[in-house]
Amino acid sequence: MASSLGPYIYCTSVGHRVHFASLSSRPTTAATTAAPRSLATKTRVAIVAAAHRLRLPPPKVMEVEPSLAPSAEPAVAAAFDFKGYMLEKAVAVNSALDAAVPLAHPKRIHEAMRYSLLAGGKRVRPVLCLAACDVAGGRESQAMPAAVAVEMIHTMSLIHDDLPCMDDDDLRRGRPSCHRAFDEATAVLAGDALLALAFGHLSDLTCYPADGSVSPDQIVRAVGELARCVGAEGLVAGQVADLEATGLGTPVNQEQLEFIHLHKTAVLLEASVVIGAIVGGASDDQIERLRKYARCIGLLFQVVDDILDVTKSSEELGKTAGKDLASDKTTYPKLLGLEKSREFAEELLKESRSQLSGFDAIKIAPLVHLADYIAYRQK
Amino acid sequence: MASSLGPYIYCTSVGHRVHFASLSSRPTTAATTAAPRSLATKTRVAIVAAAHRLRLPPPKVMEVEPSLAPSAEPAVAAAFDFKGYMLEKAVAVNSALDAAVPLAHPKRIHEAMRYSLLAGGKRVRPVLCLAACDVAGGRESQAMPAAVAVEMIHTMSLIHDDLPCMDDDDLRRGRPSCHRAFDEATAVLAGDALLALAFGHLSDLTCYPADGSVSPDQIVRAVGELARCVGAEGLVAGQVADLEATGLGTPVNQEQLEFIHLHKTAVLLEASVVIGAIVGGASDDQIERLRKYARCIGLLFQVVDDILDVTKSSEELGKTAGKDLASDKTTYPKLLGLEKSREFAEELLKESRSQLSGFDAIKIAPLVHLADYIAYRQK
Numbered sequence: 001m002a003s004s005l006g007p008y009i010y011c012t013s014v015g016h017r018v019h020f021a022s023l024s025s026r027p028t029t030a031a032t033t034a035a036p037r038s039l040a041t042k043t044r045v046a047i048v049a050a051a052h053r054l055r056l057p058p059p060k061v062m063e064v065e066p067s068l069a070p071s072a073e074p075a076v077a078a079a080f081d082f083k084g085y086m087l088e089k090a091v092a093v094n095s096a097l098d099a100a101v102p103l104a105h106p107k108r109i110h111e112a113m114r115y116s117l118l119a120g121g122k123r124v125r126p127v128l129c130l131a132a133c134d135v136a137g138g139r140e141s142q143a144m145p146a147a148v149a150v151e152m153i154h155t156m157s158l159i160h161d162d163l164p165c166m167d168d169d170d171l172r173r174g175r176p177s178c179h180r181a182f183d184e185a186t187a188v189l190a191g192d193a194l195l196a197l198a199f200g201h202l203s204d205l206t207c208y209p210a211d212g213s214v215s216p217d218q219i220v221r222a223v224g225e226l227a228r229c230v231g232a233e234g235l236v237a238g239q240v241a242d243l244e245a246t247g248l249g250t251p252v253n254q255e256q257l258e259f260i261h262l263h264k265t266a267v268l269l270e271a272s273v274v275i276g277a278i279v280g281g282a283s284d285d286q287i288e289r290l291r292k293y294a295r296c297i298g299l300l301f302q303v304v305d306d307i308l309d310v311t312k313s314s315e316e317l318g319k320t321a322g323k324d325l326a327s328d329k330t331t332y333p334k335l336l337g338l339e340k341s342r343e344f345a346e347e348l349l350k351e352s353r354s355q356l357s358g359f360d361a362i363k364i365a366p367l368v369h370l371a372d373y374i375a376y377r378q379k
Numbered sequence: 380m381a382s383s384l385g386p387y388i389y390c391t392s393v394g395h396r397v398h399f400a401s402l403s404s405r406p407t408t409a410a411t412t413a414a415p416r417s418l419a420t421k422t423r424v425a426i427v428a429a430a431h432r433l434r435l436p437p438p439k440v441m442e443v444e445p446s447l448a449p450s451a452e453p454a455v456a457a458a459f460d461f462k463g464y465m466l467e468k469a470v471a472v473n474s475a476l477d478a479a480v481p482l483a484h485p486k487r488i489h490e491a492m493r494y495s496l497l498a499g500g501k502r503v504r505p506v507l508c509l510a511a512c513d514v515a516g517g518r519e520s521q522a523m524p525a526a527v528a529v530e531m532i533h534t535m536s537l538i539h540d541d542l543p544c545m546d547d548d549d550l551r552r553g554r555p556s557c558h559r560a561f562d563e564a565t566a567v568l569a570g571d572a573l574l575a576l577a578f579g580h581l582s583d584l585t586c587y588p589a590d591g592s593v594s595p596d597q598i599v600r601a602v603g604e605l606a607r608c609v610g611a612e613g614l615v616a617g618q619v620a621d622l623e624a625t626g627l628g629t630p631v632n633q634e635q636l637e638f639i640h641l642h643k644t645a646v647l648l649e650a651s652v653v654i655g656a657i658v659g660g661a662s663d664d665q666i667e668r669l670r671k672y673a674r675c676i677g678l679l680f681q682v683v684d685d686i687l688d689v690t691k692s693s694e695e696l697g698k699t700a701g702k703d704l705a706s707d708k709t710t711y712p713k714l715l716g717l718e719k720s721r722e723f724a725e726e727l728l729k730e731s732r733s734q735l736s737g738f739d740a741i742k743i744a745p746l747v748h749l750a751d752y753i754a755y756r757q758k
Contacts, residue, residue, distance in 0.1 A: 101611075109611050109619045160571060165563035184544035185622055188567065192539060193611040195571065199578045200606030203599050216595035220582050223602055227579030232480075232488050232572040240488045243564055 082369040086127060092140070093126040094118065096148050100201055112182045112190035113197075117155045119173040124370065125150045125268060129276035131366040132290055135359050138280025142214050145207040146222055146279055150272040152198035153226065156191040157235050157268070163187060166243065195230065199223060202275075214279050222275045229271035238264025245330060252330045258299070265305075266298020273367075289355050296352035297371045303345045304375060306331035307338065312379060349375045461748040465506060471519070472505040473497065475527045479580055491561045491569035492576075496534045498552040503749065504529045504647060508655035510745035511669055514738050517659025521593050524586040525601055525658055529651040531577035532605065535570040536614050536647070542566060545622065574609065578602060581654075593658045601654045608650035617643025624709060631709045637678070644684075645677020652746075668734050675731035676750045682724045683754060685710035686717065691758060728754045 097117055103110050126147035133143035162169040162177035163184065170180050179187035201207060202223055208214045228234055241260045245252045252260075273294035277287045310333050332341040352371045356364045476496055482489050505526035512522035541548040541556035542563065549559050558566035580586060581602055587593045607613055620639045624631045631639075652673035656666045689712050711720040731750045735743045 104611065106611075106616055106619045106623065108623070109615060113611065156571075160567055163564075163567065165567060185542075186619070188539055188542060188544060189615045189619055191571070192535075192574065192609065193615040195574050196606045196609035196613075196615070197611065199602055200610060203602035203606060205599065216599045219599050220584065220595045220602075223578055223582035223599075227575045227577075227582060230571065230575035231579060232483065232485075232492065232576065234575075236488060236568045236572040236575070237485055240485045240565070240568055244485065244487070 080365040080369060082366070082373065085366055085369075086122070086373075089127045089130055090123045092144070093123045093130075093147055093151065096144050097151060100148050100152075101197070108182070108186060109189055109193060112178055112186045113194055115181055116159050116172075116178045116190065117152065117194065119175060121173055123151060124374070125154050125272040127366070128269060128272040128294070128370060131370065132273040132276030132282075133280030135290070135363045135367065136277045136280030136282035136286060138276075139209070139213070141209045142279045142281075143276045145201050145204065146226075146275045147272075149198040149202040149226060150268065150275065152194045152201070153230055153235075153271075154268055156194035156198070157230075157239075159187050159191040159194070161239060166239070198226065202226060213281075218278050218281075222278050225271050225275050225278065229267040234263055234267040234271075238262070238267070242329075251334065254335055257330055257332070257335060261299055261302035262295070265302040266295050269298040269301060270294040286359070289358070293352050293355035293367065293371075296348045296355065297374050300345055300348040300352065300371070301374050303332045303341055303348065304377065306333055307341055307345070308377075308379060310338070345375055459744040459748060461745070461752065464745055464748075465501070465752075468506045468509055469502045471523070472502045472509075472526055472530065475523050476530060479527050479531075480576070487561070487565060488568055488572060491557055491565045492573055494560055495538050495551075495557045495569065496531065496573065498554060500552055502530060503753070504533050504651040506745070507648060507651040507673070507749060510749065511652040511655030511661075512659030514669070514742045514746060515656045515659030515661035515665060517655075518588070518592070520588045521658045521660075522655045524580050524583065525605075525654045526651075528577040528581040528605060529647065529654065531573045531580070532609055532614075532650075533647055535573040535577070536609075536618075538566050538570040538573070540618060545618070577605065581605060592660075597657050597660075601657050604650050604654050604657065608646040613642055613646040613650075617641070617646070621708075630713065633714055636709055636711070636714060640678055640681035641674070644681040645674050648677040648680060649673040665738070668737070672731050672734035672746065672750075675727045675734065676753050679724055679727040679731065679750070680753050682711045682720055682727065683756065685712055686720055686724070687756075687758060688712075689717070724754055 098114075101110060101113050101117060103114065129147040129150055130140055130143050133140070133146075158172055159178045161167050162172055163179055169177050171177060175181070177187075178190060182190070203219055205216075205219075208219075230236065232240075238260050241256070242264055245256060245260060270291055273290050274287055277290045282290065309331065332344065336344065349371055353368060356367055477493075480489060480492050480496060482493065508526040508529055509519055509522050512519070512525075537551055538557045540546050541551055542558055548556055550556060554560070556566075557569060561569070582598055584595075584598075587598075609615065611619075617639050620635065621643055624635060624639060649670055652669050653666055656669045661669065688710065711723065715723065728750055732747060735746055
């Protein structure tokens with residue numbers, strides 16, 4: 001399993017701002033000579049993630065002076081119609097999802113899969129996938145099988161996370177959750193089937209353009225990336241850590257919270273972007289920059305989710321609100337306070353943008369606006 | 380999704396003997412001129428499976444005269460040390476499984492995955508995979524990632540099937556089932572993680588020989604085959620149909636029972652053999668013959684399982700015995716009686732052998748003996 005992060009990672013931080021500065025397998029001179037004492041707050045996001053990926057004990061945090069220069073924000077055409085773009089892509093994705101799960105025999109399981117998969121939602125992950133493919137120079141048709149696959153994975157994780165033995169949630173996307181609308185057994189199996197179907201769809205050569213613009217090598221790489229993001233190094237790790245933390249009865253610290261969120265949320269956004277980039281023909285360097293962009297917006301997504309949970313109603317969210325507050329679950333607002341959480345979100349947003357510098361300014365517009373959307377969404 | 384069976388399938392039957400005779404997309408003259416009226420019993424296994432695969436309504440069963448000639452039984456060296464072969468392969472598979480799931484963080488989920496995955500078992504599926512690769516002319520190292528993957532899928536299906544909301548089984552492989560040894564949430568997640576890891580392992584190029592003897596094309600095809608066998612066309616379809624049938628309170632007919640078994644059991648044996656053949660470099664024709672062999676032994680496996688459930692004790696089986704009898708679950712012994720069930724098993728065994736004729740007589744020894752083992756096992 002390749003990792004983008006080496007065992008030595010230098011991060012600079014202002015408040016909770018993350019700078020993925022120098023990622024190498026050995027300390028660099030610049031980094032080791034830096035004096036970190038003046039830094040008040042440290043962010044261990046990248047370090048913890050890297051250590052986990054490499055199955056190493058948490059490495060020592062080595063810091064360098066923070067960059068005082070404002071992060072390079074790419075010039076994006078202000079005229080970009082983000083709403084129209086999202087709508088257009090969501091329609092295309094919904095159509096592909098609908099076609100990918102026809103109402104076959106046995107009917108009940110296909111109904112359950114379709115119930116959860118076609119329940120709406122903003123299709124953030126598939127759109128990220130399509131947008132990353134575009135940034136890499138690929139066409140939409142190259143990334144659509146992957147876009148469908150990541151949404152299937154997202155849906156299956158929601159179905160299983162909502163189960164009574166897990167988060168026990170009755171409401172999802174404004175409707176009864178899958179095990180409420182059907183039954184527990186069907187929900188478990190619908191999740192399993194969607195998980196398998198995601199890989200089936202991603203590896204189905206008939207779903208790709210006939211011109212061979214996506215090679216079997218790229219598909220194999222995409223399958224590996226998707227598998228890693230679901231398993232015990234990804235979504236499952238996040239859910240396990242979350243359940244363990246909830247059961248502890250004591251608040252977790254920021255490092256543990258970041259582990260949960262990086263795995264429970266960020267990995268799938270990361271996989272969506274990276275797989276889109278792979279099938280779009282991105283270079284390794286481009287893939288790694290897009291991976292870091294995605295990791296930032298992944299963490300951002302969860303920080304914002306935590307904020308919304310305490311600031312919005314169930315009706316506004318379309319799911320049970322205030323649940324984190326009622327439970328003993330640690331969230332960013334509980335850990336940092338609401339204001340600091342918002343600052344952290346802002347810093348992550350800026351960092352995500354800086355990773356996009358160097359790409360085509362026009363083509364990155366959807367990714368820039370998607371990050372903004374994740375940051376400023378109201379549900 | 381490619382299917383080995385066209386919409387027109389001609390089967391001949393004597394008693395419950397299945398003959399996969401002519402598999403084509405159009406009726407052949409020989410078939411359409413045949414007079415089926417003299418046949419007392421019909422077997423719809425292939426027809427139902429094909430219709431389901433192609434998402435068609437059940438096709439008309441068109442029959443041809445039964446073959447009166449005995450099936451060609453390949454000459455197998457009587458000296459073949461099957462016990463030694465199984466032991467040697469199981470040791471290699473166990474070692475690969477152990478290495479594939481190291482005890483990483485978060486510990487509990489990896490413990491649960493290892494608990495179920497390394498609980499012993501006969502490793503029939505991985506051995507089938509390795510043996511099919513050998514028959515196709517490949518080396519063991521080419522098939523080991525696939526062998527590991529199919530055992531992961533098998534284990535995940537057992538973990539989820541044992542859940543309280545499914546078959547609610549406390550005992551598995553002679554030990555508490557996963558949700559009993561750990562908890563329900565961990566069992567759901569361990570299953571999910573193993574499912575994802577199976578695809579991760581199968582698509583991990585570093586797991587294959589460095590000489591490129593397994594190409595990305597072969598891996599993509601293998602991933603597709605594995606995905607199909609798990610999802611709503613495979614294991615999940617079988618489990619759903621099984622749960623529905625159990626809930627009916629009325630016995631299902633033989634057609635429904637065959638649907639359940641072909642999907643709940645046969646598909647994974649089929650995938651094991653087919654994927655082994657793919658990575659071993661088999662031709663399409665060879666793959667399809669091995670697929671039919673596997674489908675026969677898959678159904679055989681379940682018929683024998685049903686027989687063992689009523690003839691053996693829990694201690695002898697290492698799992699709860701007599702469960703099918705106590706429940707309203709339809710089984711072959713209930714449907715056909717014990718004697719007819721045994722005859723059916725015998726016919727399936729013979730048919731499986733006939734599919735192996737034409738392959739290297741020495742190399743098929745493990746597959747011939749594996750079929751015998753499945754037929755004559757005592758637990």
